[in-house]
Amino acid sequence: MKSYVTTPIYYVNGSPHIGHAHTSVMADILMRNRAALGYDCKLTTGCDEHGQKNQEAAEKAGLEPAEYLRQRSGEFQRVFDMLDVNYDFFVHTSRPFHKEQVARAEAKLYDAGLIIQKQYRGLYCTGCEQFKKPSDLNDENRCQDHPNIDVEELDELNYFLRIEPYRQRLLQHIEDNPGFVKPAKYVKELKQMLEEPLEDLCISRPKRRVSLGVELPFDTDYVTYVWFDALINYLTNLGWPEEDYQPWWSTVEHLIGKDILKTHGVYWPIMLMAMEETLPRQLSVHGHWVGAGGLKMSKTLGNVVDPVEVVDQLGADALRYYMARNMRTDSDSQISIDLIRQAYNSELGNKLGNLLSRAGKFTSSKYDGCVTEPGALQPEDEALRAEVLAAAQGFAKHFEMSDIPTLVRQLVDACDQLNEYFAAQAPWGLIKDPATEERCRTVLYVTLDCLRLVLESFRQIIPTSADRALAMLGTEFDDNTVWAPQLSALKAGAPLGEIETLFPRITE
Ligand SMILES: [Zn+2]
Known part of the structure; x- marks a missing residue:
């Protein structure tokens, strides 16, 4: 099975912001989920290097466009690398193959009389x-x-694609494919956009105004409208139309912010219909981040969250975790460096890191650094294990972007249960009496084995920290096998790694 996930390609007229980081990290989480299930995966992200905005930004920076694009695209790529976004292909729309195929598609549409x-x-x-x-x-x-x-106000001679003739067909497609747009609230929004006749889509810009773009194959005074060019990246990334793109294309899922629903839900499907290509399998839409208190982020308010600053202070996983856990589907979601730090300290640190450290160090010092041999399980052990297994099983299914916050919360709830269990069982008391020493070993085993299952699930969300923690438990992960959550996979008697502080407390 294949899975092709895309992010939008981002304008490079500014530095990467939290919105860019969010979409690319969510795409990465989906890919890690699919990969764990044994899918063949492809994830693309990258930069839109054309259009008036980029051109003006280059002029403002006093750089040749090519040099400006090189610097800025490099900056985006570095930020995604820093955030552990495991993309297969980093898109540059200035790539000759992409430009050639955009022009080829336009020539075909023009010859078919669809462009006026x-x-x-x-x-x-x-x-x-x-x-x-x-x-x-x-x-x-x-x-x-x-x-x-x-x-x-513009008054120009331009080229247009007639899109109204496709409106009913698109509405029908949305009707026939309930999973085309997710979550469902955006289906309603999309249908509203298609209620009234659509105006022709302008697909050109005169070169005297914009030069950064793909020249129209049938009129060299024009370049292609930046969106028309950009959307086609989703196909050219697959070598379309020369290579065998269909097996990947038929699985495609576009991740987008709600502000670009129209381009992806109206223009892009209609472009594909005009090009006689199949429509994307799914559009997955997310809302926006706002500052604490629901205020829009702005330089004047000083509440802009810079992903690089967060990674420098708290690490990539703090940001990945916060975004995964807190994006809401019903409204915009709040983010600030304080909120991220709080979640890092109180959830990752207190609930996950501390327990690993306590149970791991206790086992290390009292049992020669080896996983204990458990005795017979008690009902409270079984109840806890069932709960942790259920939370882990959410990550062993093909999930949607909008499912991520709920799944992460279930894992955090499982950590709460684990902490309560560990405190209630109090192995430090049990070890003192030979009559309860076996019970002590059971409690330590159950705790570490459940932590292992939590961490195996967290590999899809915070991969670096989860792998570090799994190494402390002495387990290694084979990415070539399909992951299935299992209890009692921790081997009794196996040596633990060195137990370190996973999420050191960070105060301002
Ligand atoms: Zn605007």
């Missing part, structure tokens, strides 16, 4: 690089997503 030229007057938001209808704007006549940028 006409004069267009309208309002344009350079923030989203899209034409806007007056009804799309806020009270100050600005784009809802870019309230700090004035929309420009």
